[in-house]
Amino acid sequence: MPARIVEVREGVLKKNDLLARELRERFAEAGLAVVNLVSSPGSGKTALLERTLAGLAGRLRAGALVGDLATDNDARRLAASGAPVRQITTGTVCHLDAEMVGRALAGWNLTELDLLFIENVGNLVCPSSYDLGETLRAVLFSVTEGEDKPLKYPTIYNSADLAVITKIDLAEAVGFDRAAAREAVDRVRPGLEILETSARTGEGMDAWIERLAGLAGREVRHPAAGRATA
Ligand code: MG
Ligand code: ZN
Secondary structure, X not given: OOHHHHHHXXXXXHHHHHHHHHHHXXXXXXXXXXXXXXXXXXXXXXXXXXXXXXXXXXXXXEEEEEEEOOOOHHHHHHHOOOOOEEEEEOOOOOOOOHHHHHHHOXXXXXXXXXXXXXXXXXXXXXXXXXXXXOOEEEEEEEOOOOOOHHHHOHHHHHHOOEEXXXXXXXXXXXXXXXXXXXXXXXXXXXXXXXXXXXXOOOOOHHHHHHHXXXXXXXXXXXXXXXXXXX
16 A cells, blocks of 8 residues: 555544544543444344333433434434434445544533443444444344354454344344354454344343443343342
8 A cells, every 4th residue: 555545544543543532531521331333234233222222211311323324214213212312424434433423422411321322334344443432342243144254354353342143033044053153253352242132022132231231330220120129
């Protein structure tokens, strides 16, 4: 690659890192935990978020920023939960960067939230290089994608804190090899925590929600499940 292009890219990333650091400070001051959801298109980020926001309602105050190249369909879908949601439409840009997140947060009183989800643009490549100031980066891996996905896109797995297998209700129908998928994750990122979820049946949602509540430093109340909490 010509030196000039490398220089420009490094400049862009350096600027992003500075802005991400400012965001991280701002989130910390507001007592806000931020989750960056990354995956290929169609892995079920919006469906997982929809179910998550519904599950968190009345327990934690959660909001979402949704990135897409075009349309505000996902934001409208998520807003039905009653949670505050904003759309970032990137046009031709295939990832979110810290500047876009900062701009989208303008005028939003972050102290009113415990958790903010950022649904990144569906893309397993460049979102790995853009820090958004998040507390946790979760990479989604749907059972319809092929067990070797982590081997093909190791960088995103290396930048993630958690892998969430989605659409687990379809595992049998599509012949998903759970052991092979887990082994692929473990090969690129030994020890990475893996959760299995289904936004359709609710399987695994409790564990995911507990994980999020821990992040926000809050006890989750389970009024619906009737579970006793101290
Ligand atoms: Mg979506
Ligand atoms: Zn991109």
